[in-house]
Amino acid sequence: MKGLELNSVQLSEQAEQLRQEVRLFLQKELEEGNFEPHCDSWLSKADPEFSRKLGEKGWLGMTWPKQYGGSERSALERYVVTEELLAFGAPVAAHWFADRQSGPLLLKYGTEEQRKKILPGIVRGEIYFAIGLSEPNTGSDLASISTTAKKVDGGWLLNGSKVWTSGAHYSHYMVTLCRTAAKTDKKHDGLSQLLVDLSADGVTIRPIRLMTGEHHFNEVILEDVFIPDDMAIGNIGDGWKQSMAELAYERSGPERFLSTFPLFTELIRVLQQRPSSETANIAIGQLVARLTTLREMSLGVAGLLEQGVTPEITAALVKDLGTHFESQIGEVARLLVSAGDSVSSIYKSMLATAILHSPGYTLRGGTTEILRGIIAKGVGIR
Numbered sequence: 001m002k003g004l005e006l007n008s009v010q011l012s013e014q015a016e017q018l019r020q021e022v023r024l025f026l027q028k029e030l031e032e033g034n035f036e037p038h039c040d041s042w043l044s045k046a047d048p049e050f051s052r053k054l055g056e057k058g059w060l061g062m063t064w065p066k067q068y069g070g071s072e073r074s075a076l077e078r079y080v081v082t083e084e085l086l087a088f089g090a091p092v093a094a095h096w097f098a099d100r101q102s103g104p105l106l107l108k109y110g111t112e113e114q115r116k117k118i119l120p121g122i123v124r125g126e127i128y129f130a131i132g133l134s135e136p137n138t139g140s141d142l143a144s145i146s147t148t149a150k151k152v153d154g155g156w157l158l159n160g161s162k163v164w165t166s167g168a169h170y171s172h173y174m175v176t177l178c179r180t181a182a183k184t185d186k187k188h189d190g191l192s193q194l195l196v197d198l199s200a201d202g203v204t205i206r207p208i209r210l211m212t213g214e215h216h217f218n219e220v221i222l223e224d225v226f227i228p229d230d231m232a233i234g235n236i237g238d239g240w241k242q243s244m245a246e247l248a249y250e251r252s253g254p255e256r257f258l259s260t261f262p263l264f265t266e267l268i269r270v271l272q273q274r275p276s277s278e279t280a281n282i283a284i285g286q287l288v289a290r291l292t293t294l295r296e297m298s299l300g301v302a303g304l305l306e307q308g309v310t311p312e313i314t315a316a317l318v319k320d321l322g323t324h325f326e327s328q329i330g331e332v333a334r335l336l337v338s339a340g341d342s343v344s345s346i347y348k349s350m351l352a353t354a355i356l357h358s359p360g361y362t363l364r365g366g367t368t369e370i371l372r373g374i375i376a377k378g379v380g381i382r
């Protein structure tokens with residue numbers, strides 16, 4: 001069916017060699033006590049020093065042109081690095097959005113000046129980005145945002161507020177979707193993307209704590225923030241089109257099914273130390289089968305991205321299936337080995353994170369209902 005074609009992707013020998021290199025590096029970092037594996041680490045465990053180490057290795061901005069510090073490697077090689085970092089539960093949140101979507105956004109729509117100023121810092125693991133889409137009264141229906149920028153001499157005056165802004169408290173910039181022209185019956189028109197320097201006057205960042213007590217989210221208040229003309233991204237008025245292109249990067253990566261993978265491997269380790277149980281064997285077998293299928297699909301999406309295709313519908317499908325799988329790992333683990341049993345503190349902490357973070361898996365990056373709407377439309381049943 002059109003829009004749902006996925007071919008099996010074979011990783012090159014070079015990519016598999018790279019995987020070994022990444023594994024050795026991560027194993028060494030673990031042995032030296034430089035990080036503790038965590039579930040959902042791509043969103044909630046930021047460690048600038050670790051990001052800088054990845055930068056030194058050449059594992060950030062991997063596919064970008066050399067002139068901006070990138071390594072011009074393939075999207076599938078980047079996929080392999082990402083997969084290993086997630087599987088190890090490494091602390092990658094600081095640079096995650098910058099590497100995954102803001103850098104590619106600037107490569108596609110940014111000015112030469114913006115690229116030269118920002119991209120090398122992302123590649124070094126020193127410049128971090130936040131995503132300013134959601135607002136207190138706007139989530140899924142993104143076109144109804146009310147953050148507004150008014151044209152003034154030499155730039156724009158930005159007012160409004162963003163919410164659920166992951167990592168804004170340690171980020172340097174926020175890509176901010178705002179209204180630059182009055183709303184008409186064509187609600188996607190008149191939106192633009194501005195690059196907000198989060199240290200600018202008029203920006204206030206307030207924490208919104210998770211139920212675990214962690215500080216991950218923020219509310220970002222924008223009061224008369226001056227944005228110079230040269231900080232507009234792409235064309236004024238093209239914000240909707242540009243944001244949707246950005247969401248394709250956001251929805252298609254392995255982080256959409258591997259957030260709780262560290263718990264899965266820890267669960268297997270715990271079960272291996274216990275007498276064999278048929279219930280456990282069946283449950284683990286089912287999870288492995290689902291994981292294998294999801295990985296094939298996700299790799300298929302990565303393969304299409306490599307060919308320059310934006311597989312919107314398949315990416316939505318993989319994210320929908322993948323994020324439910326992430327929650328399922330927590331549920332299965334809880335039923336097989338509860339935190340009350342005599343188990344390691346690492347298992348207990350991973351189980352707690354996997355379960356307490358689980359309401360967010362299917363919300364972030366587009367909710368299940370929104371994704372299913374995209375899929376239904378794409379296959380012509382809506």
Ligand SMILES: Cc1cc2nc3c(=O)[nH]c(=O)nc-3n(C[C@H](O)[C@H](O)[C@H](O)COP(=O)(O)OP(=O)(O)OC[C@H]3O[C@@H](n4cnc5c(N)ncnc54)[C@H](O)[C@@H]3O)c2cc1C
Pocket residue numbers: 043130131132133134135137138139140141163164165166167359360361363364365366367368369370373
């Ligand atoms: C962990 C996490 C990190 C996040 N990080 C960021 C970030 O960094 N930057 C950012 O901008 N946002 C971020 N978000 C916000 C996220 O993008 C929104 O939560 C999401 O888009 C949904 O918006 P909402 O919360 O306003 O819910 P709503 O849009 O109000 O939706 C509420 C419910 O109604 C359903 N619904 C809404 N519209 C429809 C419809 N048309 N048809 C059927 N059902 C519908 C939804 O599926 C959902 O179940 C993050 C969220 C989470 C959980």
